[in-house]
Amino acid sequence: MLSLLGIGTFTVACRSTNDVRKSAVKSGTSTQATTQTDNEALVSNWQPEKRIEFIIMAGKGGGADKMARFMGKIIEDNNLSSQQFVPINKPNNSGAEALQYLQNAEDKNHTILVTLNSFYTTPLRNPELGIDIYSFTPIARMAEDSFVLWVHKDSGINNLEEFVKAAKTAGEKWQMAGTGRGQEDQIITNFLNSSYDLNISYLPFKGGGTVAKQLASKQVNSTVNNPSEALSFYEKGIFTPLAVFTAERLARFPDTPNFQEKDQDFDYDMQRSIVGPPGMSKETEIYYRNLFKKVYESPEWQKYMNDKSLKGNIIFGDYLKSYWKFQEEKHKQLLKKAGEIK
Numbered sequence: 001m002l003s004l005l006g007i008g009t010f011t012v013a014c015r016s017t018n019d020v021r022k023s024a025v026k027s028g029t030s031t032q033a034t035t036q037t038d039n040e041a042l043v044s045n046w047q048p049e050k051r052i053e054f055i056i057m058a059g060k061g062g063g064a065d066k067m068a069r070f071m072g073k074i075i076e077d078n079n080l081s082s083q084q085f086v087p088i089n090k091p092n093n094s095g096a097e098a099l100q101y102l103q104n105a106e107d108k109n110h111t112i113l114v115t116l117n118s119f120y121t122t123p124l125r126n127p128e129l130g131i132d133i134y135s136f137t138p139i140a141r142m143a144e145d146s147f148v149l150w151v152h153k154d155s156g157i158n159n160l161e162e163f164v165k166a167a168k169t170a171g172e173k174w175q176m177a178g179t180g181r182g183q184e185d186q187i188i189t190n191f192l193n194s195s196y197d198l199n200i201s202y203l204p205f206k207g208g209g210t211v212a213k214q215l216a217s218k219q220v221n222s223t224v225n226n227p228s229e230a231l232s233f234y235e236k237g238i239f240t241p242l243a244v245f246t247a248e249r250l251a252r253f254p255d256t257p258n259f260q261e262k263d264q265d266f267d268y269d270m271q272r273s274i275v276g277p278p279g280m281s282k283e284t285e286i287y288y289r290n291l292f293k294k295v296y297e298s299p300e301w302q303k304y305m306n307d308k309s310l311k312g313n314i315i316f317g318d319y320l321k322s323y324w325k326f327q328e329e330k331h332k333q334l335l336k337k338a339g340e341i342k
Contacts, residue, residue: 044286048083048110055113057098058179059091061209063145063226063308067272068114071142071292074300080291083110091206094122094180099131105277109284112139115273118183120324120331125182125340133328137276137285138320140292142301143310144269147188147224147245148253152215153238160243160262163222164196170221172199177211177220180204182340184270185211187331188224188245190338195264215239226270227252228308250309271327272310273320289316 054072058064065087072085090098095118105111113136123131151157157166167174176192178185181204189202203220205211208229214220216233223230224245231252233239241256247267249258259266274292276285295301296314305311315323335341 042286042289044283044290046109046281046283046287048081048287050110051084051086052081053105053107053111054085054087055098055102055111056087056089057091057095057113057118058089058116059205059207059210060089061212061229062179062207063228063270064114064116064272065089065207065209066228066308067142067304070304071114071295071301074295074298075291077300078294078298080294089207091180094118094125094183094204096122096126096129096131099123100129102136102275102277103131108277108279109281111277112288113275115271115275116179116184117270117327117331118180119271119273119275120328121183121187121335121340122180124328124332124335133324134321135278137278137280138317138324139274139276139285139288140296141271141273141312141315141320141323142292142296143272143305144312145226145228145272146250146309146311147184147268147270148227148230148250148256149192149242149245150215150223150225150230150234150239151221151242152218153240154218155221155240157242158240160257163242164198167192167198167200167221168196172201174198174200174222175203175220176200177203177205177214177223179206179208179211182335182338184268185224187334187338188268190334191266191268195266212239226308228310231308252307252309269311271323 054068056065056068068087072087075081075085090101095116098113099122102113119133123129123133157163176189186202189200192198193200208225211223212225212229212233215223216238230239241253244250244253244256244258245268246258293314
């Protein structure tokens with residue numbers, strides 16, 4: 001149990017894959033069976049006629065950006081498509097730019113999006129945008145990403161206790177850089193402030209790559225970058241990981257504890273899904289579903305998931321929409337507790 005920003009007490013329902021899997025078991029299915037049956041029973045004769053716009057709802061260098069570009073490389077290197085997947089960053093307004101572009105896509109069969117959790121939080125925080133996430137075409141969830149609390153090695157901070165002490169002493173002068181407003185990084189910052197009686201200031205940027213560079217250049221005091229965004233700095237000995245926001249320790253950082261070990265019932269993941277616009281033809285949806293299943297099963301993607309501390313099975317279709325429903329409700333509660341929405 002935890003109190004977020006001192007408003008009430010609640011259990012954070014962040015073990016999303018497990019909870020969705022339990023729902024599937026109750027209905028007589030399993031995650032593996034559902035994904036295989038949904039995919040193997042479907043065949044598409046549709047083929048792309050021109051390059052595919054691969055929209056990224058964050059800036060260059062972040063986890064979504066790296067993922068999209070790497071998937072495009074897997075597709076090209078393995079000749080999985082006759083057409084190129086062109087990455088296009090649309091990070092403005094915490095991903096609203098990307099969501100609106102996808103919603104109003106002129107070519108519904110040659111435009112897809114790779115998501116962050118701002119897929120949920122931005123429409124919830126901005127209902128005037130008129131974005132209904134359930135109108136989008138659920139192609140595939142490729143993974144769930146992780147978060148790590150990072151500081152610069154020159155800070156001299158080596159564990160969570162030292163971080164809490166330093167941040168408490170600095171008060172609002174302690175700065176946490178993150179991607180966007182009211183989305184993943186700020187949700188985690190709210191958790192740290194509430195749970196440890198801190199007053200960390202949150203500074204939003206357009207992408208995780210920029211966020212990591214802010215810490216590397218000592219412009220801020222900490223970040224909660226995804227592993228893929230911070231690994232290069234970690235491997236050079238510039239970043240120190242203090243804690244992971246996962247239910248279990250990450251194999252990539254075996255000596256770094258999670259928050260359950262620190263008596264905090266909190267873990268938080270980020271969906272990495274592929275989404276199509278409203279009105280995408282069923283034949284086209286099946287084409288992309290089959291394509292990204294091949295990407296997911298490729299040795300390159302499996303190695304990438306392992307190296308970058310990604311996890312999770314691939315899920316499709318109605319099963320993916322059920323996952324969205326669970327995640328949207330979870331984020332609605334988190335945003336309400338943070339005072340971001342009513």
